[in-house]
Amino acid sequence: MSQELLTLTTNGLYCAAGDFYIDPWRSVHKAIITHAHSDHAKAGHGAYLCHHLTKPLLKVRLGDFAYESIEWNQPVTLNGVKVSLHPAGHVIGSSQVRVEYNGEIACVSGDYKTTDDGLSGLFEPVSCHTFITESTFALPVYQWELQEIQYRKVQDWILANQAQGFNSVLFAYSLGKAQRMATAVAPITNNIFLHGSAAAIHEALQKAGVSLPNIKKAGQQTEKGELKNTVIIAPASTMGTHWLKKFEPYRTAVCSGWMQVRGQAKRNPADTGFAISDHADWNGLLAAIKATNAQKVLATHGFTSVLSRYLNEIGIEAEELEYVN
Amino acid sequence: MNAFVTLIIALGKTNSINAKQALLAEYFSSANDQDKLWTIALFTGKKPKRTLPAALLKKWCAAYCQIPEWLFNESYHTVGDLAETIALLLPAKGEEMTASSASLSDIIEQLSDLSSQSDEEKKAFILQQWQQLDRNACFVFNKLITGGFRIGISQSMIYNALAKAIQKSAGEIAYLFSGKWHPTAVSFKELLSKENAVNENSKPYPFYLAYPLENSLIDNDNPDDWIAEWKWDGIRGQCIKRNQQHFIWSRGEELITEQFPELHELLLQLPDGTVVDGEILCANPTSNTIEPLPFALLQKRITRKRLNTQILQEAPAIFVAYDLLEWNQEDIRQKPIIERQRILSELTNTIKSPHFKCSTPILFENWEQLRNIRNQSRENSTEGLMLKRKTSTYQSGRKKGDWWKWKVDPFTIDGVLIYAQKGHGRRSNLYTDYTFAVKDGDKLISFTKAYSGLTDAEFKEVDAFVKKNALEKFGPVRTVKPELVFEIAFEGISESKRHKAGIALRFPRMKRLRKDKSVEDINTLSDLKQLLLQHGKTYPL
Structure with missing residues (x-):
């Protein structure tokens, strides 16, 4: 990479010319945040720059800090470095960060997926010299089915559960997957309960103008009687907890790309799994990387060695970028 | 094949025994007879003929998908199953997808026909199927080639499910399906016909197996209600004599009559219509007591195709009778064991062969006394004790309640984790296969591998440690920082030239993760050598 433009420090990825960090894991004075997941967005930075739709999420999750937000493709200049955000398609508000200085362009993908989920915006390839890409599912065994097929499978499962008198619990990340799953099941039910953490995100996004299905909050006041024929969307941490008891009888499913492999799905204590991911699959990663025309690719987060080795073999210079977390 | 694919996928999605049984019963009620037969065969480990080596499948798949071989292998190590990887x-x-009209048995037949075809023809057939079948069907199709459906189905589940679909009891089905049969040689109807059952002189009874005794479970029981016997470490077997023909079956339902010619003399002496359950051991037949030879010798006896005089002299076999299942052509499994053993001891007196021994009950007054006797198990070259309730019938399969095995406590050694490799099946993409080392001076020396004994949560924890602390990669193997200490339990120790440390362990497994210990506290090679000296000879591999 243009070592001068972005370097990896103990605080995280740093742009010396612009004096800012991208998704740093320690407190810094200025942070650009790709998206509001907790491994990318930490509390306690002096100032934040993010997308308009990430800002309300950071407020919910991190509390009050000095947030500044911009629209996609609206460059700002930080100490002479041109910075712009571009849709990453991962979750609502998620963005790639394009950094340009002295004619040198680097792009940090954050997490991304290349298919349009109808909520997060369509991934936009950014031409650059250096592309820092995630590689969560960088193995060719990860090839996702089309979203409509995935959603139909979830719907069929819920309808079958209903027919047998069971509620359906979908385990999903509160940010991103929960909104997608609510959208996925909305065509067949208006009885969607969200766990508190997901509901907070849901409401914040609705307030910010995002069109999402109406949901019910699964608070303590819910009476047992009204909990029939419901779909419950909750983080996996609620699995087997007292909180879920009021929804009995129910069946459970984990919604995650890791469910693609039988062994991993079996390991999961949930009744079933749906391989629905907010990350690009193998073909998505390759297509995205090629579309950047980058001279150098740095792979982070995931199957970094597989991806970089493969890229080198097909003539794209690549390296692993080791995060020292 | 669609119904079979649906069955496999659905079985893979549930952990409930009842749900699995219901799925099987539903399948059996609609599948044709030949498919039923093949399904039972596949689920009980009877594989179709293998006509394609894994290497060819790998090669064709990698070429078809246009990926390099190393990337195929990386994928395979993460998925942990060849059929699924493809x-x-x-x-x-x-x-x-256009539903495939071919039935399960059609597909198996087509695969078997491949054996006479050229590699090009084989490839054309496989690729055509790969293009045609959807992902689930493709997985099942590949499984039919690579063999081994590990889907958590026990024989008794299959027989119970089949009992619901056809008008027979599960016990009867278990009996009819026991022994040697293969779908290519017999039809479903033939197997189930009464005549077949009668004519099949060789059929063994399903073995009754015991669970390990849970601690202090019998403390409140009256010792007078129980029989205690030594648990010998050989091969469980049934000796059968019917219509002047004799057979020996192993617990794995393999016919092993020919491997043990020295037992034929005693078989000839059994009256017609007799089935004896017992243990085959290698031991000196002329000795009055039972003194087993190394288990490895017994293993040699089974695996050898041809037996020569040398091995017959070196490793003579004996049969230790435990139980009598059929007497005077009558199935007596429903009589109490105390009665069965009484007849057995009468029978024993009539057999004039040094190769025939009868297991003798251990006399004891109370449990404390029996516990002390159990502590001598190793000195007696046994695995521990068997406890059988005097009123117990001879059941089929592994059942709790009436029979218990009460094995002696295992040996233990503390070792440190040095290598890790990803597991298979439900351990895919998890580092679960470990190699451990003991200290040898200031060096570490590997002494065993172990794959089992940890909970899912513990495996997850160790997996995270391996990912964080990997030092080097050798293909799928990771060298890790020697830091995690495990207590390794095992049943026996013997000398081995094949292993670095010069020893080999029997049934090694992880007893627990010793977070309280550091690499400084682990055992040494000389500790192992000491164990070898003390126990290696009397309790060999």
Whole structure:
């Protein structure tokens, strides 16, 4: 990479010319945040720059800090470095960060997926010299089915559960997957309960103008009687907890790309799994990387060695970028 | 094959025994007879003839998917199952696939026909199937080639499910399906016909197996209600004599009559219509007591195709009778064991062969006394004790309640984790296969591998440690920082030239993760050598 433009420090990825960090894991004075997941967005930075739709999420999750937000493709200049955000398609508000200085362009993908989920915006390839890409599912065994097929499978499962008198619990990340799953099941039910953490995100996004299905909050006041024929969307941490008891009888499913492999799905204590991911699959990663025309690719987060080795073999210079977390 | 694919996928999605049984019963009620037969065969480990080596499948798949071989291997190490790896690597297809009209047995037959074809013809057939079948069907199709459906189905589940679909009891079905049969040689109807059962002189009874005794479970029981016997470490077997023909079956339902010619003399002496359950051991037949030879010798006896005089002299076999299942052509499994053993001891007196011994009950007054006797198990070259309730019938399969095995406590050694490799099946993409080392001076020396004994949560924890602390990669193997200490339990120790440390362990497994210990506290090679000296000879591998 243009070592001068972005370097990896103990605080995280740093742009010396612009004096800012991208998704740093320690407190810094200025942070650009790709998206509001907790491994990318930490509390306690002096100032934040993010997308308009990430800002309300950071407020919910991190509390009050000095947030500044911009629209996609609206460059700002930080100490002479041109910075712009571009849709990453991962979750609502998620963005790639394009950094340009002295004619040198680097792009940090954050997490991304290349298919349009109808909520997060369509991934936009950014031409650059250096592309820092995630590689969560960088193995060719990860090839996702089309979203409509995935959603139909979830719907069929819920309808079958209903027919047998069971509620359906979908385990999903509160940010991103929960909104997608609510959208996925909305065509067949208006009885969607969200766990508190997901509901907070849901409401914040609705307030910010995002069109999402109406949901019910699964608070303590819910009476047992009204909990029939419901779909419950909750983080996996609620699995087997007292909180879920009021929804009995129910069946459970984990919604995650890791469910693609039988062994991993079996390991999961949930009744079933749906391989629905907010990350690009193998073909998505390759297509995205090629579309950047980058001279150098740095792979982070995931199957970094597989991806970089493969890229080198097909003539794209690549390296692993080791995060020292 | 569609119904079978649906069955496999659905079985893979549930952990409930009842749900699995219901799925099987539903399948059996609609599948044709030949498919039923093949399904039972596949689920009980009877594989179709293997006509394609894994290497060819790998090669064709990698070429078809245009990926290099190393990337195929990386995928395989993460998925942990060849059939599934291929199914996932093939380009994803839409959901609307033309339903394959071929039945399960059709497909198996087509695969078996491949054996006489050229590699090019084989490849054409396989690729055509790969292109045609959706991902689930592709996985099942590949499984039919690579063999081994590990889907958590026990024989008794299959027989119970089949009992619901056809008008027979599960016990009867278990009996009819025991012994040697293969779908290529017999039909479903033939197997189930009464005549077949009568004519099949060789049929063994399903073995009654015991669970390990849970601690202090019998403390409140009256010792007078129980029989205690030594638990010998050989091969469980049934000796059968019917219509002047004799057979020996192993617990794995293999016919092993020919491997033990020295037992034929005693078989000839059994009256017609007799079935004896017992243990085959290698031991000196002329000795009055039972003194087993190394288990490895017994293993040699089974695996050798041809036996020569040398091995017959070196490792003579004896049969230790435990139980009598059939007497005077009558199935007496429903009589109490105390009665069965009484007849057995009368029978024993009539057999004039040094190769025939009868297990003798251990006399004891109370449990404390029996516990002390159990502590001598190793000195007696046994695995521990068997406890059988005096009123117990001879059941089929592994059942709790009436029979218990009460094994002696295992040996233990503290070792440090030095290598890790990803596991298979439900351990895919998890580092679960470990190699451990003991100290040898200031060096570490590997002494065993172990794969089992940890909970899912513990495996997860160790997996995270391996990912964080990997030092080097050798293919799928990771060298890790020697830091995690485990207590390794095992049943026996013997000398081995094949292993670095010069020893080999029997049934090594992880007893627990010793977070309280550091690499400084682990055992040494000389500790192992000491164990070898003390126990290696009397309790060999």
